[in-house]
Amino acid sequence: MKKKQKTKINSFIIIFILAALVGARYLYIKTAKESNFYGAIKTKSVDILAPKSQKIVKVYVIEKDFVKKGDLLAELDKSAIDGKIKQVKTKITYEKEMANLLKFKEERAFQEYINVKKDEAIELKDITVKLKTLEENQLLYKIQKAKIETFEAKLELLRSESQKSYIYSPISGQVTHLFANNGDLFFSKQKLFSINDVNDNWIELKVRKKNLSKYKLKDSFNIVIDNFSDIKFNGKIFDINETKSSENAVLKISINQLKNSPDEKTAKLASNMKANLYHERH
Numbered sequence: 001m002k003k004k005q006k007t008k009i010n011s012f013i014i015i016f017i018l019a020a021l022v023g024a025r026y027l028y029i030k031t032a033k034e035s036n037f038y039g040a041i042k043t044k045s046v047d048i049l050a051p052k053s054q055k056i057v058k059v060y061v062i063e064k065d066f067v068k069k070g071d072l073l074a075e076l077d078k079s080a081i082d083g084k085i086k087q088v089k090t091k092i093t094y095e096k097e098m099a100n101l102l103k104f105k106e107e108r109a110f111q112e113y114i115n116v117k118k119d120e121a122i123e124l125k126d127i128t129v130k131l132k133t134l135e136e137n138q139l140l141y142k143i144q145k146a147k148i149e150t151f152e153a154k155l156e157l158l159r160s161e162s163q164k165s166y167i168y169s170p171i172s173g174q175v176t177h178l179f180a181n182n183g184d185l186f187f188s189k190q191k192l193f194s195i196n197d198v199n200d201n202w203i204e205l206k207v208r209k210k211n212l213s214k215y216k217l218k219d220s221f222n223i224v225i226d227n228f229s230d231i232k233f234n235g236k237i238f239d240i241n242e243t244k245s246s247e248n249a250v251l252k253i254s255i256n257q258l259k260n261s262p263d264e265k266t267a268k269l270a271s272n273m274k275a276n277l278y279h280e281r282h
Contacts, residue, residue: 004109006174007140011134015039020272023218025131029055029104029274032095032205034201035214035278035279036276036277036278036279037110037205037213037276037277037278037279038276038277039203039204039253039274039275039276039277040094040203040204040271040272040273040274041202041203041225041255041269041270041272041273042202042203042204042271042272043155043173043174043196043197043198043200043202043270043271044196044197044200044201045054045194045196045197045271046170046173046190046194046195046196047194047196048073048169048170048172048191048192048193048195048229049189049190049191049192049195050087050186050187050188050190050191050192050204051076051164051167051188052076052164052188053065053185053186053187053188054076054077054078054185054186055076055077055183055184055185056074056076056077056180056181056182056183056184056185056186056192057076057078057182057183057185057234058070058074058075058182059073059074059178059180059181060073060074060087061073061074061193062074062173062175062178063173063175063176063177063178064174064175064176064270065173066170066172066173066174066198066268067172067173067175067195068169068172069169069170069171070097070168070169071168071169072167072168073165073168073169073192073193074166074167074192075165075166075167075176076165076166076167076191077165078165079163079217081158081161081162081165081266081270082162083121083175083210084158085155085159085162087126088151088154088158088190089155090154092148092151092153092155093240095144095147095151096148098144099141099145099148102137102140102200103141104143105137105140105141106134106138106140106141107138108132109133109134109136109138110134110138112130112133112134113127113130113131113133113134113183115138116130117130119149119213123196131262132163138208141274146159148282152262169195171195171197171199172197172199172200173192173195173196173197173198173199174195174196174268174271175194175195176195176196176270176271177193178193179191179193179195180192181193183277194272196271198268198269199272201269201271202235202238202252202253202255202273203223203235203252203253203255203257203277204250204251204252204253205207205246205250205251206250206251207249207276208247208249208250209242209247209248212240212242212249215237215240215251215279216237216240217236217237217238217239217240218236218238219236219237219239220234220235220236220279220280221234221237221278221280222234222236222274222276222278222280223235223255223276223277224276224277224278225269225273225274225275225276226273226274226275226276227267227273227274228267228269231257231258231267232257232258233255233256233257233258233275234256234258235253235254235255235256235277236253237251237252237253238252238253238254239251239252240252244246244256253277255269
């Protein structure tokens with residue numbers, strides 16, 4: 001009886017040890033094939049500078065606003081330029097009226113010259129006088145046209161300068177820093193806005209250099225972003241940066257939204273959003 005009981009105990013111990021080994025092997029394989037990381041989104045930042053020294057009249061955005069490429073961000077004071085444009089337009093109107101008058105005089109001088117030339121009773125010296133008058137009027141009309149062209153060129157320059165008073169976003173992204181307020185005076189090249197590019201983002205992970213052999217370029221990650229937990233993302237390692245002065249290496253991982261349909265909206269990812277990453281090794 002004791003012998004049978006001892007055999008049962010030994011069998012139970014053997015089964016328990018085998019189950020423990022199988023469980024340990026499963027956990028080892030699972031751990032070896034999948035690693036969980038936490039990171040934050042990084043984005044390329046673009047600074048918007050004042051094109052010239054001028055006062056801000058109107059700011060159209062606030063921090064954390066998402067903007068599209070070409071959206072109006074701010075308007076500079078252009079009252080001085082508008083005044084110059086008005087003056088030049090008035091001058092062009094006046095000079096065109098003068099041109100019309102000179103054209104009339106030119107046509108009249110031409111007709112008088114033709115008439116005396118046809119009249120055989122008119123002496124040559126009188127014809128010469130009429131010809132000279134015609135040539136003088138033609139020259140005055142040409143000078144007047146050149147003057148108008150000069151003013152029109154100046155008007156175009158002023159209009160071009162006026163356009164610089166409107167500041168547009170060069171990229172689609174999120175306004176992260178706002179340095180401009182209504183009524184502020186800024187100098188040329190002074191920073192007005194900082195915008196993070198929504199089309200240029202990635203995740204950076206720091207890993208120990210001693211573990212770097214576990215990772216290689218194009219390794220895949222499944223990504224869950226806190227602000228968009230219902231949207232699936234994945235990515236791949238596109239850069240591995242080792243610095244001599246640090247024990248860590250930096251992995252840069254791309255971000256790709258997995259859309260269920262072409263009509264699904266693209267998630268607006270912003271800098272410092274938290275992300276969970278799951279690295280699968282084969």
